[in-house]
Amino acid sequence: xxxxxxxxxxxxxxxxxxxxxxxxxxxxxxxxxxxxxxxxxxxxxxxxxxxxxxxxxxxxxxxxxxx
Amino acid sequence: xxxxxxxxxxxxxxxxxxxxxxxxxxxxxxxxxxxxxxxxxxxxxxxxxxxxxxxxxxxxxxxxxxxxxxxxxxxxxxxxxxxxxxxxxxxxxxxxxxxxxxxxxxxxxxxxxxxxxxxxxxxxxxxxxxxxxxxxxxxxxxxxxxxxxxxxxxxxxxxxxxxxxxxxxxxxxxxxxxxxxxxxxxxxxxxxxxxxxxxxxxxxxxxxxxxxxxxxxxxxxxxxxxxxxxxxxxxxxxxxxxxxxxxxxxxxxxxxxxxxxxxxxxxxxxxxxxxxxxxxxxxxxxxxxxxxxxxxxxxxxxxxxxxxxxxxxxxxxxxxxxxxxxxxxxxxxxxxxxxxxxxxxxxx
Numbered sequence: 001x002x003x004x005x006x007x008x009x010x011x012x013x014x015x016x017x018x019x020x021x022x023x024x025x026x027x028x029x030x031x032x033x034x035x036x037x038x039x040x041x042x043x044x045x046x047x048x049x050x051x052x053x054x055x056x057x058x059x060x061x062x063x064x065x066x067x
Numbered sequence: 068x069x070x071x072x073x074x075x076x077x078x079x080x081x082x083x084x085x086x087x088x089x090x091x092x093x094x095x096x097x098x099x100x101x102x103x104x105x106x107x108x109x110x111x112x113x114x115x116x117x118x119x120x121x122x123x124x125x126x127x128x129x130x131x132x133x134x135x136x137x138x139x140x141x142x143x144x145x146x147x148x149x150x151x152x153x154x155x156x157x158x159x160x161x162x163x164x165x166x167x168x169x170x171x172x173x174x175x176x177x178x179x180x181x182x183x184x185x186x187x188x189x190x191x192x193x194x195x196x197x198x199x200x201x202x203x204x205x206x207x208x209x210x211x212x213x214x215x216x217x218x219x220x221x222x223x224x225x226x227x228x229x230x231x232x233x234x235x236x237x238x239x240x241x242x243x244x245x246x247x248x249x250x251x252x253x254x255x256x257x258x259x260x261x262x263x264x265x266x267x268x269x270x271x272x273x274x275x276x277x278x279x280x281x282x283x284x285x286x287x288x289x290x291x292x293x294x295x296x297x298x299x300x301x302x303x304x305x306x307x308x309x310x311x312x313x314x315x316x317x318x319x320x321x322x323x324x325x326x327x328x329x330x331x332x333x334x335x336x337x338x339x340x341x342x343x344x345x346x347x348x349x350x351x352x353x354x355x356x357x358x359x360x361x362x363x364x365x366x367x368x369x370x371x372x373x374x375x376x377x378x379x380x381x382x383x384x385x386x387x388x389x390x391x392x393x394x395x396x397x398x399x400x401x402x403x404x405x406x407x408x409x410x411x412x413x414x415x
Contacts (some may be wrong), residue, residue, distance in 0.1 A: 060381075
């Protein structure tokens with residue numbers, strides 16, 4: 001599944017980067033690439049351990065809230 | 068403001084079990100207390116927009132609190148709004164899973180919802196607002212018809228007695244409702260699109276009074292028909308209460324109308340929050356064009372929806388203990404701080 005998610009993210013990225021370069025949107029390109037990086041990290045984390053990760057659990061534990 | 072009425076309906080209906088758990092039979096009084104807290108915020112925004120007629124709320128914050136503080140606050144709002152989109156999408160996607168399709172995958176439902184949102188938000192806030200105008204009239208008509216025909220099912224002993232002993236539990240329940248009504252602020256991130264700001268006080272007050280009445284009706288129907296002890300244990304309590312309604316003993320199963328409205332309201336809330344995030348990013352980074360960010364942001368939201376929590380119980384605690392208090396702070400406390408600092412610096 002990791003390869004599938006990566007393929008989707010990269011295809012969307014190629015399409016959007018092409019459009020942004022065509023429209024000369026240099027500033028937007030920087031933030032877009034940052035979001036691509038986040039998406040790649042999230043997709044890799046999710047596909048490696050789909051039922052183990054929980055953001056809510058991490059935040060609640062950090063604040064010491066029982067759940 | 069019509070957008071606000073449409074989006075608050077679904078979130079409020081989802082929150083009725085939490086309100087009932089906190090305030091029991093007195094939960095139907097919460098909207099009145101929340102209105103008392105919301106009216107000063109309306110007056111604050113009215114004062115702000117008498118001076119800053121064309122700016123959005125982020126630009127006002129930058130002007131009053133300084134550029135760096137303003138940008139940090141804008142980033143906080145983007146993170147909180149992203150969290151709200153993720154939480155709302157998770158709740159909506161989990162609904163069919165728990166009720167109708169227990170063997171299906173969460174990723175399938177969240178994908179469908181986010182794909183719909185990604186396609187339609189490209190049209191912009193104006194199209195969403197026009198859709199809301201049409202749906203708002205239909206939804207208010209349906210809610211009022213259901214309210215009228217639910218009267219015979221409501222038992223007065225389930226919504227009374229109310230006494231001074233309920234005061235503390237009402238304050239606790241009120242925080243939940245304020246956390247929901249804080250969505251009111253997020254619409255002011257589009258204030259550069261809002262015309263006739265001189266009528267802001269009157270329009271907003273009228274809208275919040277309408278929302279108060281509709282929320283009270285929804286809570287009275289739910290608790291009056293089912294009782295607070297059943298409501299606090301049932302995630303779809305309003306739909307359960309509406310299932311008891313029959314029109315002239317002949318027309319039943321009208322909960323399907325409510326389910327359709329809730330689905331539309333859910334789609335609307337995700338769309339509006341998404342558009343707000345894009346508008347904030349546009350203002351924060353001074354971008355000309357943010358449509359290119361839609362697809363990748365939708366993907367990020369998709370993965371966050373899958374990993375936000377392991378189950379609905381964890382989700383519920385997370386929303387009650389973390390999301391709602393942050394909403395109350397960003398939606399009510401921060402505008403008051405901005406107003407006070409603005410007055411002290413003689414900018415308002």
